[in-house]
Amino acid sequence: MMSQRKPERRMRVRKKVDVAPDTARINTNTAKELQIKDKLEIVIAGKKKLELTVLPLDDIPPNEVHCNDATLTKAGIADNSIATIRAA
Numbered sequence: 596m597m598s599q600r601k602p603e604r605r606m607r608v609r610k611k612v613d614v615a616p617d618t619a620r621i622n623t624n625t626a627k628e629l630q631i632k633d634k635l636e637i638v639i640a641g642k643k644k645l646e647l648t649v650l651p652l653d654d655i656p657p658n659e660v661h662c663n664d665a666t667l668t669k670a671g672i673a674d675n676s677i678a679t680i681r682a683a
Contacts, residue, residue: 605677622651622655632649637672
Protein backbone atom coordinates (compact mmCIF):
# COMPACT_ATOMS: atom_id res chain seq x y z
CA MET A 596 0.00 0.00 0.00
CA MET A 597 1.37 3.42 -0.93
CA SER A 598 1.63 5.98 1.83
CA GLN A 599 -0.04 9.31 1.25
CA ARG A 600 2.60 11.99 0.61
CA LYS A 601 2.34 15.11 2.69
CA PRO A 602 1.65 18.29 0.76
CA GLU A 603 4.73 20.48 0.50
CA ARG A 604 5.71 23.78 -1.02
CA ARG A 605 8.86 25.64 -1.94
CA MET A 606 8.98 28.77 0.21
CA ARG A 607 11.39 31.51 1.21
CA VAL A 608 12.91 31.21 4.70
CA ARG A 609 13.44 34.58 6.41
CA LYS A 610 15.59 35.29 9.48
CA LYS A 611 13.74 37.40 12.05
CA VAL A 612 15.06 38.47 15.47
CA ASP A 613 11.56 38.75 16.96
CA VAL A 614 10.66 35.07 16.46
CA ALA A 615 11.14 32.72 19.42
CA PRO A 616 13.88 30.05 19.04
CA ASP A 617 12.62 26.74 17.61
CA THR A 618 9.47 28.48 16.31
CA ALA A 619 8.40 29.21 12.74
CA ARG A 620 5.79 31.76 11.79
CA ILE A 621 3.77 30.87 8.72
CA ASN A 622 0.70 32.30 7.01
CA THR A 623 -2.52 30.80 8.45
CA ASN A 624 -3.91 29.79 5.03
CA THR A 625 -0.58 28.29 3.95
CA ALA A 626 -0.52 26.21 7.15
CA LYS A 627 -4.02 24.89 6.35
CA GLU A 628 -3.10 24.17 2.73
CA LEU A 629 0.00 22.19 3.79
CA GLN A 630 -1.96 20.48 6.61
CA ILE A 631 0.51 21.78 9.20
CA LYS A 632 -0.92 21.50 12.71
CA ASP A 633 1.84 21.97 15.27
CA LYS A 634 5.26 21.28 13.73
CA LEU A 635 6.78 21.92 10.32
CA GLU A 636 9.91 20.68 8.60
CA ILE A 637 12.25 22.90 6.60
CA VAL A 638 14.36 20.99 4.06
CA ILE A 639 17.09 22.68 2.03
CA ALA A 640 18.60 20.85 -0.94
CA GLY A 641 17.48 17.54 0.61
CA LYS A 642 20.28 17.79 3.18
CA LYS A 643 19.69 20.40 5.84
CA LYS A 644 16.59 19.62 7.89
CA LEU A 645 15.04 21.65 10.66
CA GLU A 646 11.91 20.82 12.65
CA LEU A 647 10.16 23.78 14.28
CA THR A 648 6.98 24.52 16.24
CA VAL A 649 4.45 26.42 14.14
CA LEU A 650 2.82 29.75 14.94
CA PRO A 651 0.24 30.52 12.21
CA LEU A 652 -0.37 34.25 11.66
CA ASP A 653 -2.43 36.10 9.06
CA ASP A 654 0.15 38.86 8.47
CA ILE A 655 2.99 36.60 7.26
CA PRO A 656 3.33 36.61 3.43
CA PRO A 657 1.89 33.32 2.04
CA ASN A 658 5.19 32.34 0.38
CA GLU A 659 7.44 32.99 3.42
CA VAL A 660 8.33 31.24 6.66
CA HIS A 661 9.76 33.47 9.40
CA CYS A 662 12.23 31.80 11.77
CA ASN A 663 14.55 32.81 14.58
CA ASP A 664 17.81 34.35 13.35
CA ALA A 665 20.07 32.31 15.67
CA THR A 666 18.20 29.03 15.02
CA LEU A 667 18.73 29.35 11.26
CA THR A 668 22.35 30.42 11.63
CA LYS A 669 23.04 27.38 13.85
CA ALA A 670 21.43 25.12 11.22
CA GLY A 671 23.53 26.73 8.48
CA ILE A 672 20.52 28.20 6.68
CA ALA A 673 20.93 31.64 5.10
CA ASP A 674 18.30 34.40 5.09
CA ASN A 675 16.10 34.31 1.97
CA SER A 676 16.91 30.66 1.24
CA ILE A 677 14.37 28.70 -0.79
CA ALA A 678 13.32 25.57 1.11
CA THR A 679 10.74 22.81 0.94
CA ILE A 680 8.20 23.25 3.73
CA ARG A 681 5.90 20.45 4.92
CA ALA A 682 4.25 19.13 8.08
CA ALA A 683 6.69 17.31 10.37
